[in-house]
Amino acid sequence: MATQLPYALIFDMDGVLIDNTPYQAKAFQLLFRDLGLTTNARRLLVHLNGMPATNILKTVFRNPVPEKQLKEYSSQREFLYRVLYWDKRKEMPGLSHFLQAARKAGFKIGLGTSSPPETISYIIDHLNLRQYFDVIVGKEDVDKGKPHAETFTVVAQKLGVPPEQCVVFEDAILGEQAAYKAGMRCIAVSSGVKPEQFQAPLHIIRDFSGLTPEQVRELLEQNPATPKPSKQLARRDYMKL
Known part of the structure; x- marks a missing residue:
């Protein structure tokens, strides 16, 4: 009997781990x-x-x-x-509780951000969040930042989880596009963007209060297809950077 591959949760930092x-x-x-x-x-x-x-x-x-x-x-x-x-500096409501529960439920957990190491440390070490992440990928670890897919692709590779088994938590329109380019699904965090401005997230949350790993697993199992990146957004000049 084949062993089911684990799911991975990949988090952006700004606007997701913290409301900054x-x-x-x-x-x-x-x-x-x-x-x-x-x-x-x-x-x-x-x-x-x-x-x-x-x-x-x-x-x-x-x-x-x-x-x-x-x-x-x-x-x-x-x-x-x-x-x-x-x-x-403080974490999003419910974050630590959710991360603890996700680890207990068998999810692999990664951080994928455009920030340099000192900025990552400024947040996650001050808030004692590093303990929850199996992998941390920042600006220095990739050649092309978001909206390119490389940040999330590298996280998945380091976690040893295929893209189709990954879900990205993102607060940014370009971050959502990067997730789809990487072949991953997305849960949107509406800390800085109105819910209707996202393309096609599995779910939209304001913070992590009340969210459970079981809910995330259900969303992934019920929505196996990854959306294609938006052609409208892809035509914007800043997507060429």
């Missing part, structure tokens, strides 16, 4: 003000959240900016974000 999107937006807005830009950061992040910060910044300048300068702006934004969020 307003602070991310405020940090971008302060940077834009300093640079004399009028871009609305909250509106921008609805469409571009999930991408590496340097790629987001590429979209707000009319003329090309050298990569070194973009990295400096990104570091400035990161500093502003940490100052703003320093005393506000």
